[in-house]
Amino acid sequence: MTAEELNYLSTVCFRDAQDVEGHLYYKGQERKAYAQTSFTLRGTKYHMRKAQLSLFLKLKEEGFQMENWGEKLTTSHLCHKKDCLIKEHLTLETLEYNRERDDCLWRGHCLGHKDRPQCLVFDFVTLSVFDAFMNRA
Numbered sequence: 001m002t003a004e005e006l007n008y009l010s011t012v013c014f015r016d017a018q019d020v021e022g023h024l025y026y027k028g029q030e031r032k033a034y035a036q037t038s039f040t041l042r043g044t045k046y047h048m049r050k051a052q053l054s055l056f057l058k059l060k061e062e063g064f065q066m067e068n069w070g071e072k073l074t075t076s077h078l079c080h081k082k083d084c085l086i087k088e089h090l091t092l093e094t095l096e097y098n099r100e101r102d103d104c105l106w107r108g109h110c111l112g113h114k115d116r117p118q119c120l121v122f123d124f125v126t127l128s129v130f131d132a133f134m135n136r137a
Contacts, residue, residue: 001060005041005042006057006060008039008041009039009041009053009056009057010057012037012039012053013037013050013053013054013057013085014054014085017050017085034049034050034051034082034083035049035050035051035083035085036048036049036050037049037050037053049075050083050085051075051077051082051083051084051085051090052075054085054086054087054090055075055087055090055091055092057087058087058088058090059092061087072094072095073092073093073094074092074093074094074095074098075090075091075092076090076091076092076093076097076098076101077089077090077101078090078091078101078117078118078119078120079119079120080101080104080105080119080120089120091116091117093116097113097116100113101113101119104119105119
């Protein structure tokens with residue numbers, strides 16, 4: 001992938017993103033559904049979640065090779081904010097590991113994840129469990 005193509009994808013991903021209390025959100029608002037985007041690259045039209053595109057850009061910067069994907073992996077939000085686009089708040093892991101992070105959200109602190117990135121726990125004290133679960137923090 002060329003530098004021009006990566007720059008184009010970065011523009012697609014982060015246009016209309018707004019910083020809200022340390023998180024980048026699409027159009028500055030959290031939504032009930034994940035923020036989506038569509039773009040054309042090398043003559044092919046793509047439609048994907050903005051957070052997935054952000055994570056893809058992060059992995060490309062780190063030199064991650066797509067053929068390294070051995071099992072089905074998903075985008076995990078370390079900050080527990082489903083619409084956050086900040087690359088450092090995203091990681092690639094199995095759905096099982098992703099769901100483990102829900103326990104951290106419910107318990108109000110990171111329970112630890114062995115050799116995987118730890119949760120970026122926000123201020124749970126100010127949240128009701130329902131608000132935290134609904135990502136309304």
